[in-house]
Amino acid sequence: MHVTMLRQHVVGLICAMAVGISPLAAQPSALRSYNAPIGESSVSGISSGAFMAIQFGTAWSSIIKGVGVVAGGPYWCAEANYWSDFITGYWGPIWRATGQCMKGPASDLNIKHFTNQADAKASAGEIDPLSNLARQKIYLFHGYNDAVVYKAAPDAAAEFYRHYLGDGKRGNLFYQTVLGAGHSFVVTKQNEAGLNDCSANKDPYIDQCGYDQAGIILQHIYGRLNPLNRGQLAGTLKSFDQSLYTRPHTPDELSLGDKGYAFVPQDCEQGAPCRVHVALHGCKQDVDQIGPKFVDYAGYNAWADTNSFIILYPQTKPHSYWPTNPDACWDWWSYVNHTDDYVTKSGPQIKAIKAMLDALTGGTATPTATLDSENDQSVSAPQGLTANDASDSSVDLVWFPVSGATTYKVQRAGADRAFQTVGEVAGASFGDSGLTPQTAFRWRVSAMLNGTEGPASEEVIATTRSRPLPCNDPGSCPVGPIGR
CATH class of the missing domain: 2.60.40.10 (Immunoglobulins)
Incomplete structure (x- = not known):
């Protein structure tokens, strides 16, 4: 089989949810700066986007308050560095990425190995100090009908975080495993045209389970929020030129799309204090392939509109040659430059996302007042x-x-x-x-x-919910009542 065709076949095993975009301005421009402190930022992702969310949240843990992981595995799971992978050669990282990192078994996902690698990167100064992970809020999700990423992968991600949270910070992590969703981002909508039933494992990888995953992620990270906007949104969905944030590379060289998108609430446009959440799609979810489904239906914008969140939607693109990424996945096995910097601050895609985040948060106002702890020694009831x-x-x-x-x-x-x-x-x-x-x-x-x-x-x-009955055929397991 031709090498490119082989890689397309292997990468095709990695699937995720769909992303899309509403009608937007024809000429994308630069991102505007808002009154949004960078230290209030957070990130979430589905499948390859979940792996990237963990990579970004770990590399830049000093500025990320929380991470949402939907069908993803642990930091540096593919252990990718093509040039030093003498045993399995060029294909080693992608075999691991599409094999043990997605399917397990658990015995092949050695948490000590992953934490040792992360510790080494932190010691070298290539990522932020890992002590920051103890203060992050972590949400993890595995649907028991997921036939693409098996439970061993998010289990390993949970253990990676628990290692750094320790017993004293265990309450920062919540792990949902008892919903019968397939490989998907999960939403509350029912009978929405173009979206799937709860147990599906197919395009557009958005399953209607009566479960508001976006709202649950945001509230786990930030605390209770105002109710979402169930009507017409007051905010604006904008396109921007991603090439401004990939320099000196072109977006094509990084398998990134020419345009990215951001939802900006009306009060943020007017200078109110805001926060940024980065929402990362998965493979086969870029706007050219799927259309508007992720941005329109994932649910982030409705919560953002009433809670002063800017939602950043960076975009990948399919690339059949170099870098070879035919399914528009995020880089979690080093397909861009074949070194291990893809999990660090210097990773090309991580640098691009950080540049976008810097642009959005560049207009933070100077605080006008601070708590005087000497004069105020009381707090009210939550x-x-x-x-x-x-x-x-x-x-x-x-x-x-x-x-x-x-x-x-x-x-x-x-x-x-x-x-x-x-x-x-x-x-x-x-x-x-x-x-x-x-x-x-x-x-x-x-x-x-x-x-x-x-x-x-x-x-x-x-x-607490009931424990699902054992089922060895994900995708066909009965879906019980969600009730929440």
């Missing part, structure tokens, strides 16, 4: 405590951030009705794990200011 999501063994709690709080104490009560402290977190969400399936629990949260505890929130009650 408001709006609610269950953002639940699995069979975890519940994700979110609440509105409390001004001045340094941390939050989370307490849980089980059947014995006695509250016990289960953890402390710096941000306004907590993934409580290790719970019994189909069991109701109560929680309350109190804000802390430099060790002094404020009053507790009102209680919230939530019930």
Whole structure:
């Protein structure tokens, strides 16, 4: 088989969700700068975009508040460096990427190996200090009907993060595994033309499961938000010229599209403080192949419109020759320049995304006031405590951030009705794990200011989901009620 055809066949195994774009200006321009602090930024992705989200969030952990991982595996999973891969040669990284990194088994995904590689990159200064990962909010997802990326991959990603979170920060991670979605980004819409049923593993890789994945990701990272806009959006979807952010390379040289897209809420345009979330599509999801489905239907824009989020949608493009990337995947096996810099700050695609983020956040205003801790030694009770999501063994709690709080104490009560402290977190969400399936629990949260505890929130009650029955044929497993 011709080398290019062989690679197309192998890369074709990597699938992800669809992305698209609404009608836009014909002539894309540069990104505008907004009043958006770069340290309030976050990133999420599906499949190859999930691998890239982990790479970007790890390389630039000093500025990324949280990472959403939908059907992705651990940092540097493909271990890609073609020139030094003497055992398996040129094809080694892509065989690993489309083999063990997507399918497992778990025994082939040695977490110690991945963390050692990350530690070495951090020690060399090629990525930010990994101590930053302990403060990031991490959302992971695996649908049990996913026939493309098996559960071993996101399991390994969860273990990678738990290594750096440690026991003390475990509440920063929430992992959803009990929804019957196929390989897809999951949305609430039902019977929307061009989208799939919940268990599907096909184009456009957006499955209608009655589950608002975009909103759950954003609230896990930032705490409880205002309700999404269910009507016509006031914000604007804009195109921009990606070549301005790939220099000295052309977008073609990096397998990136000529245009990228950004959704900007009206208040952000008018100078209000805003935050940036980077949403990364997966393979076969670029706008030329799919059209408007990801940008229009993933759900980020409706939340952004009422919560002052700018959503950045960078775009890849298919490339059949050099670099060979016929399915428009993000580079998570070093197809651009065949070195191991693809997981670092100097990786060509990571540099391009960072340049886009720099452009959007370049207009941050100087703060006009700060908390005077000597005069204000009290915090109020957290408001709006609610269950953002639940699995069979975890519940994700979110609440509105409390001004001045340094941390939050989370307490849980089980059947014995006695509250016990289960953890402390710096941000306004907590993934409580290790719970019994189909069991109701109560929680309350109190804000802390430099060790002094404020009053507790009102209680919230939530019930864990049932555990799915074993199914060895993903894509045909029964989809139970979502109910959330």
